[in-house]
Amino acid sequence: MKMQPAISTVNLTKRFGGVIATDGVDLSVSSGEIRCIIGPNGAGKSTLFALLCGIHAPDGGEILLGGRDVTRLPAFRRVRLGLGLTFQTNRAYHNLTIAQNLEIARRRNSARVDSDALRRYQHAIGLFELDQLTDLPARALPHHQLQWLEIAMVLAGGPDVILLDEPTAGMSPEETMQTASVLRTLNGMGLTIVVVEHDIAFVREIAHRVTVLHEGRIFAEGSVAEITAHEDVRNIYLGRA
Amino acid sequence: MRLLHLVNGGEDLGRSRWFWIGFAAVILALVALPLYQTEFEASNASYYLLNIPLALGLSMLWGYCGILSFGQVAYFGIAGYAYGVIAGNLTETSWGPLVGSVGGLLLCAAVGAIFGYFVFFGRVQGWIVPILTLVFTLLLETFLGQTAGYQWRIGAVQLGGYNGMTGIPPFQIGNFIFQGYAFYFFALSLTVAVYFISRILMNAHFGKIMIAIREDVLRTETLGYDVRFYQLGVFVLAAMLAGLSGLLYVQWGNYITPSQVGLLPAALPVIWVAVGGRNRLLAVAIATYLLNWINYTLSEAGNQYAPVIMGALLLLVMLFFPRGIIVAIAELRWPWRRDVTPVSVQDRSA
Structure with missing residues (x-):
């Protein structure tokens, strides 16, 4: 029996004027997978991310979350259906304390936070070393921990799938590896993870499968080994294709 | 307890015991004002x-x-006019003012909801x-300003154009009319009640979401x-x-x-709020x-420059106390204060 994909798109298309930023993308991420989406600058990663989380509306195609069509739903409805997301720039509430950040993130009356999700959240708080710092304003945190705080906030909503846009940007190699290790642990606890990423070292650490975008289309897809061995992928990264 | x-x-x-003692003393002084x-x-105090x-x-x-509005006086006017029309037409019954008050509030809620719906859902x-x-406020002013003719009459009440609506009945419940000291107590108790309800609301989860929206709309969504x-909710409130x-x-005038x-x-409430410290209710x-x-004191002394002085005050406060002057005073490290002010939630736009 084939498992239902956690998140998928069918022929997803988005144009900005004459530019086709997303061109008929068919993406399918299985439940329990860690998928990395890579591609050179301008490949359409950010647009795809914005389409998946509901910030942009697509011009064509469908987005399915756990088999349910969410193409026309606003971002907050997708979140309520089990999607979590962090942005390229950190958007934790920098002027509020860590406790306040997490309190806002724990939605009242959220039917989503079952015991698995709660376990993941509590585990992440510990791994990210946030549990001791609750009265500190978020802006006092070092950059990497601010990124972690935002991931923890997203987990507080009890998502099944999280989308992370360059979660390790600006982190040192050690911090990047630590982040990778926490994400692998959370994945082991049942969380599906989709990462839009530049940093190939990080991708090697975590990806089960890699999707390469190029000029708005899926250019290649496969395991890390397959993708890094792929001649054409190397070429587009070096600007030869 | 909760x-x-x-x-x-x-x-x-203000969260300390001494704060609440001082707060109670001020309320007591206000209650004893007629003495x-x-x-x-x-x-006059009622007016303030x-x-x-x-x-x-x-x-x-x-x-x-985080939603700045110059339109609060529009709702002030809508309720005032609606009360005038309703209570002015129900002079036969002693319940007219009460019906007028409820009607005025409901009309504000309805207009606020329609305006807010288009703004926030758009x-x-x-x-x-x-x-x-x-723009909404100025449109309302222009509309009301041209209601001078006799055709602008609702029942027995003239809207009156720029001459205004006169003879609006005072508030009354049954046969008791709220005037003088009685009106003062009425205004005082309503004000204190509104303060406590607002304070509870802003400390509750609803308030946390307000702050989250102010800090980052997209993150909150x-x-x-x-x-x-939530934006519509606070707008209607x-x-x-x-x-x-x-x-x-x-009811007072x-x-x-x-x-x-x-x-x-329309500009004055923005000044009051900014000068005090906009994200602290008590301030x-x-x-x-x-x-x-x-x-009032300046105008009464025949000083025509009251608005200029208010404007200058706003300018000075914005330059030197961007978070508000009352907040700045409250956060001074008074010599008798042992606790360090807790990490306060600063408004990013301040």
Whole structure:
């Protein structure tokens, strides 16, 4: 029996004027997978991310979350259906304390936070070393921990799938590896993870499968080994294709 | 217990025992005011007090939720006029003023909800919102200004154009008419009640979401909150509080004119709120009272420059105390204060 994909798109298309930023993308991420989406600058990663989380509306195609069509739903409805997301720039509430950040993130009356999700959240708080710092304003945190705080906030909503846009940007190699290790642990606890990423070292650490975008289309897809061995992928990264 | 906990939450000034003792002393002094002030002075104090609900509404809307509005006086005017029309037509019954008050508040809620629906569900953002609220106010002023003719009569009540609506009945319940000291106590109890309800609300989860929206709309939406719904909620609440001030105003002065909805009155609440400290309710309440007192005292002394002085005050406060002067005073390290001020939630735009 084939498992239902956690998140998928069918022929997803988005144009900005004459530019086709997303061109008929068919993406399918299985439940329990860690998928990395890579591609050179301008490949359409950010647009795809914005389409998946509901910030942009697509011009064509469908987005399915756990088999349910969410193409026309606003971002907050997708979140309520089990999607979590962090942005390229950190958007934790920098002027509020860590406790306040997490309190806002724990939605009242959220039917989503079952015991698995709660376990993941509590585990992440510990791994990210946030549990001791609750009265500190978020802006006092070092950059990497601010990124972690935002991931923890997203987990507080009890998502099944999280989308992370360059979660390790600006982190040192050690911090990047630590982040990778926490994400692998959370994945082991049942969380599906989709990462839009530049940093190939990080991708090697975590990806089960890699999707390469190029000029708005899926250019290649496969395991890390397959993708890094792929001649054409190397070429587009070096600007030869 | 839970309510007490919320009253004493961190989203407003003052949490210590000494603060509450001082607070109680001030309330006591206000309650005892008839003992040491004439009825005329009490009536003036009523006027300073009755502006506070409007200011608290604007504080929640702007200071806590980040939505600046120049349109609060529109709801002040809507409630005042609606009360005048309803109560003025129901003079046969003693319940007219009560019906008029409820009608005025409901009309504010309805107009606020319709306006807010288009603004927030239309995803109007940033500086467009304050401009729209100001335009709405000025349109209302222009409309009311041209209602001078006899055809602008609703039942027995003339809208009156720029001459205004006169002879508006005072508030009354049964046969008891609220005037003089009685009106003062009425305004005082409503103001204190509104303050506590606002304080509880801003310390509750609703208040946390307000602050989250102010800090980052997109982050809040992508944590699963329907931001539009919360923005509309606080907008309607602020409209109703402005309406409450409008009701008290016409019940106090028995008179309203379109100039109450004009450009200058529209700017004043923004000054009260900013000068006090927009994300601290108590600071806003104190500043509203004091600035209305200063404004009145200056005008009474024949000083035509009251608006200029108010404007200069705003400028100075914005330059030197961007978070508000009352907040700045409250956060001074007084010598007797042992605790260090807890990490306060700063408004990013301050």
